[in-house]
Amino acid sequence: MDLLDAMPTPQARMLLASRLAKYAGCTVYIPADSKTERRIQAARRMLDNGMAPCAITDAIRTRFQVSMRTAQRDVGAARKMS
Numbered sequence: 001m002d003l004l005d006a007m008p009t010p011q012a013r014m015l016l017a018s019r020l021a022k023y024a025g026c027t028v029y030i031p032a033d034s035k036t037e038r039r040i041q042a043a044r045r046m047l048d049n050g051m052a053p054c055a056i057t058d059a060i061r062t063r064f065q066v067s068m069r070t071a072q073r074d075v076g077a078a079r080k081m082s
Helices: 002-006 010-022 036-048 053-064 068-081
Strands: none
Touching: 002 010, 036 053, 036 068, 053 068
16 A cells, blocks of 8 residues: 555556556565675685685575576676686
8 A cells, every 4th residue: 555655646556556466466576686796796705715616606505595597697707707
């Protein structure tokens, strides 16, 4: 209700209500803060300290609670920066 009350026009409220109805009963993921830069920075520091890429991937996955693919992508980005 707070979200609907925040809409500036009746048309905006109707559009929002129709969009919300589409996802009724579903879990919707809305990213609030991307931690990509923090993960890449951490991976870069680990590379600088001489850790192996596979060990860094495991550390990033565990520390930041991300998927293996995301951790691999972050390590790849860190390797390109080094």
